[in-house]
Amino acid sequence: MKPIASLTFLAGAIALAAATSALAQQAPKPENLIKWRQSAFQVVAWNSGRIKASLDSGYDKTLVLRSANLIAAIANSGLGSLFAAGSETGKGWHDTTAKPEAFANPAKFGELGGEFAKEATELVRVVSSGADAAAVKEQFGKLQKTCKSCHDDFRNAN
Amino acid sequence: MKPIASLTFLAGAIALAAATSALAQQAPKPENLIKWRQSAFQVVAWNSGRIKASLDSGYDKTLVLRSANLIAAIANSGLGSLFAAGSETGKGWHDTTAKPEAFANPAKFGELGGEFAKEATELVRVVSSGADAAAVKEQFGKLQKTCKSCHDDFRNAN
Numbered sequence: 001m002k003p004i005a006s007l008t009f010l011a012g013a014i015a016l017a018a019a020t021s022a023l024a025q026q027a028p029k030p031e032n033l034i035k036w037r038q039s040a041f042q043v044v045a046w047n048s049g050r051i052k053a054s055l056d057s058g059y060d061k062t063l064v065l066r067s068a069n070l071i072a073a074i075a076n077s078g079l080g081s082l083f084a085a086g087s088e089t090g091k092g093w094h095d096t097t098a099k100p101e102a103f104a105n106p107a108k109f110g111e112l113g114g115e116f117a118k119e120a121t122e123l124v125r126v127v128s129s130g131a132d133a134a135a136v137k138e139q140f141g142k143l144q145k146t147c148k149s150c151h152d153d154f155r156n157a158n
Numbered sequence: 159m160k161p162i163a164s165l166t167f168l169a170g171a172i173a174l175a176a177a178t179s180a181l182a183q184q185a186p187k188p189e190n191l192i193k194w195r196q197s198a199f200q201v202v203a204w205n206s207g208r209i210k211a212s213l214d215s216g217y218d219k220t221l222v223l224r225s226a227n228l229i230a231a232i233a234n235s236g237l238g239s240l241f242a243a244g245s246e247t248g249k250g251w252h253d254t255t256a257k258p259e260a261f262a263n264p265a266k267f268g269e270l271g272g273e274f275a276k277e278a279t280e281l282v283r284v285v286s287s288g289a290d291a292a293a294v295k296e297q298f299g300k301l302q303k304t305c306k307s308c309h310d311d312f313r314n315a316n
Binding site for chain 1: 186190193194196197198200201204205207221224225227228230231232234235236240251
């Protein structure tokens with residue numbers, strides 16, 4: 001082996017080791033991925049409940065905007081990364097309720113995730129615009145439909 | 159009792175019943191409050207980890223902005239409402255790690271929560287401005303200090 005080739009190989013091996021290390025750093029354990037996604041959806045549930053309660057008992061724009069902002073931030077956070085390969089089964093706070101289909105059909109799963117993000121972002125826009133409670137309720141209904149359609153296909157009842 | 163007074167009383171009683179009902183609707187169970195706050199802080203941990211990993215291995219503005227947006231949305235969501243009276247002890251995903259001081263000293267607790275929101279909002283501004291990784295890292299450090307100071311005073315190690 002010529003010295004230059006040897007050096008190239010060495011550099012390649014070092015780069016590979018660094019990349020492997022970075023990959024290891026970037027690949028959280030499945031139990032953490034499951035815990036984080038369960039937490040994220042629990043925060044969505046908390047804020048969906050706040051929006052519903054506010055619409056049912058006198059509309060509080062400030063509270064609904066905070067809640068909508070948080071749901072949109074979650075929906076746009078890159079949730080798909082929490083469903084990485086290796087996290088098909090396992091336990092976070094509890095056993096995952098994700099169906100195998102979420103991993104078998106990432107294109108459809110991603111499409112529904114995109115719908116969730118779109119309607120959540122639109123809810124922030126509607127609330128921010130100063131629309132009345134009826135308009136907010138209508139958009140909130142559209143957002144809830146995206147939750148349901150994804151749950152129907154990709155979540156086991158828990 | 160004069161008819162008008164009787165009617166006034168009746169209206170008052172109905173209003174009280176409605177208010178009580180609304181209050182019951184607006185007062186979630188302590189175990190839900192604890193579960194929601196544990197979930198919210200777990201989402202903060204997930205996103206703090208993503209920001210740290212990105213700063214440690216080549217700065218990815220898009221990923222850091224998503225993460226910062228989500229932390230800021232949580233910090234500005236009205237987290238204090240998740241520490242309502244009655245949730246001093248109990249179990250969400252696990253036994254609460256909030257110290258009694260969080261409930262005994264709401265002014266200080268709220269002040270530290272305000273610092274958290276301020277630095278999280280500033281992180282979004284810094285990242286959005288297109289600042290370099292060093293500037294983002296500096297602001298992320300300020301944000302992390304607000305986490306630590308609140309944990310020191312108000313959270314038991316878990």
